[in-house]
Amino acid sequence: MTHSPRTSLEAIQRSNTKSTPIPRILVADNEAATSSSVDLSKSLAIDSALEVDADGVLPPPPSSDRIRRRSELRQKPVFTGEEFELPVLPSLPEGLQTPPLQVHASGIAPGHDDIELASGFPSTTASSVHMEDTSSTAPVLSPAEKAQHRWKGRLHFFALCYCTILQGWNDGSTGPLLPTIQRYHNIGFAIVSLLFIFNCIGFVSGAMMNVYLNDRLGFGKVIVLGAACQLGAYVILSPGGPFPTMCIAFSLAGFGIALQNAQANGFVGNLKNAQAKFGFLHGSYGLGAFIAPLVATNFATKERWYFHYLISAAIGISTTAVLLYVFRLKNQDDIMVEAGHAVAEVDNTRENKYKQIFGLRTVHLLSIWALIYVGVEVTLGGWIVTFIEQKRGGGTSAGYISSGFFGGLMLGRIALIWLNRKVGERRIMFIYAFLAIQLEVTVWVVPSLIENAVAISCIGFLLGPMYPILMSYCTQILPRWLLTGCVGWIGSFGQTGSAALPFATGLLASKFGIGSLQPFVVSMMSTMILLWAFVPRVRRVD
Incomplete structure (x- = not known):
């Protein structure tokens, strides 16, 4: 026109x-x-x-x-008046429509009343253009490669769960065998509790050495070393040697379990959906602790009860072989890449990692909480058999109550994952601890074998989710690049509770009788609630 x-x-x-x-x-x-x-x-x-x-x-x-002065108008940036050229697009094949273009010069948009400009610019409105960065270096994976990554990831997780089963087997075996060990070596509560002390020494040693060994050897070698140490402990225990030999073997087992526990928790903490995977990982611990009392109770009535550790050694051989085959002594970053996972940040500073980890107040708070929790868990699973035998007249079959406790532990860690997410990890911990205390009081004051057995299983069900929640919570509030070291220390130091609290229970039992077990456990559960109240709320620290 x-x-x-x-x-x-x-x-x-x-x-x-x-x-x-x-x-x-x-x-x-x-x-x-x-x-x-x-x-x-x-x-x-x-x-x-x-x-x-x-x-x-x-x-x-x-x-x-009718025209306002310039000073009354809103100031706009003035165009410099420089000349510029608009490039002309090359011709397109016939029948192919070009997208409409809308040109704005110095903030001027053509209006319909502007006759000359409106006729000069295209009359249609331009579609939105979103510029995306096409220079991403992320490789495009084929369906076959994605399937290979999924398979590798599942294989890695299975191997970690398998070694965790043996850790649960170790803790679940001790309780039903304690009365038999006392009779076999003719020792009392205080002396037999030395097994827990030497176990504690092994745990502390493993916790202290984990960061150093991880930096020197890498994930694959350290976790296989831990499995080999645990296997060596069962080989020492299987002949049924003197009591000092048992103490040395328990110390070696504690060292190996501490290394495996630290590496497994640190590895899973760097995976996607770590909360659910922690539930299944520690549910595997519950599975091993559930099966072990069933087997150990049968051996407890036999003359050669120590043959139970031959079965433990066989499982230890298979565990070492699986870890060696799956991880092939590689470091964690290489294993992560194999499964298509993102590699965690690496600390490039020269500062001592021990100094950085121990400088975090939250690490110490969570470590003490873990020590008390694991101590309560192992104390109940171990000494409850002696309590039921002497106070409730349960006989040698009381070992099955320990199995019920660890069975509840396993179910709670898997079945309550949805509730943890719905209520919130921090809040649900208070609820679980409060309910567990109420049930523990009933075991203390109600002289009924059946009620005590049911209550112990329910306590295991409520205590079960707590440890996976702790590990998941660590991944949310601790620095990502220190996560393996922090989680390893918290987990390994927490395992010392499996020796310290049962030993304290043995000392109390030698002076006040096994009836002191329940008030001691109630006091420890109350301390857990108090400590958790001081744990900081979720705030990502990187």
Whole structure:
């Protein structure tokens, strides 16, 4: 549509009362332009229709009462008036539509009342253009590669769960065998409790050495070393040697379990959906602790009760072989890449890692909480058999009550994952601990074998989710690049509770009788609630 210069000038003066400078636009001459393209230099007709000064600025409009002064208008950035060229797109094949283009120069958008500009610009509205970074270095994986990554990830997780089963087997075996060990070696509560002390020494040694060994040897070698130490302990125990030999073997087993526990928790903490995976990982511990009393109770009535450790050694051989085959002594980063997982940040500073880890107040708080929790767990699973035998007249079959406790532990860690998410990890811990205390009081004051057995199983069900929640919570509030060291220390130091609290129970039992077990456990559970109240809320620290 063609308009006279006078019509164009009047239209521009009516619509552009702000005297906004209009840039001169030069369009490159290109014979390859499409027939539908409009020659902007002709359609605009700016030079012929308007009198523009050398700087490309329009003269001010005539004075009018209906036109506001420039000072009353909102200031806008002034276009410098520099000339620029719009590149002309090459012609496209016939029948292929080009997307509409909307041009804005110095903040000027063409309006419908601006006759000359509106006719010069395309009349259709441009579609939104989203610029995306196409320079990503992430490789495009084929379906076969994705399936291979999934298979590797599941294999890694299975291997960790399998070694955790043996850890549960170790803790679940001791309780039913304690009365038999006392009779076999003719020792009392205080002396037999030395097994827990030497176990504690092994745990502490493993916790202290874990960070150093992890930096020197890497994940694959350290976890296989831990499994080999645990296997060696069962080989020493299987002949039924003197009591000092048992103490040395328990110390070696504690060292190996501490290394495996630290590496497994640190590895899973770096995976996606770690909360649910922690539930299954520690549910595997509950599975081993559930099966072990069933087997140990049968051996407890035999003359050669120590043959139970031959079965433990056989499981230890298979565990070492699985870890060696799956991880092949590789470091954690290489294993993560195999399964398509993101590699955790690495600390490039020279600062001592021990100093950094032990400088975190939260680490010490969680370590003490873990010590009490694991101590309560193993104390109940171990000494409850002696309590039921002497106080409730349960006989040698009382070992099955220990199995019920660890069975509840296993179920709680898997079945209550949804409730933990729904209520919140921090809040649900208070609820579980409070309910467990109420049930423990009933075991203390109600002289019923059946009620005590049911209550112990329910206590295991409530205590079960607590440890996976602790590990998951660590991944949310501790620095990511220190996670393996922190979680390893918390887990390993917590395992010392499996020796310290049962030993304290043995000392109390030797002086006040086994009836002191229940008030001691209730006091420890109450301390857990108090300590958890001081644990900081979730706040990612990187």
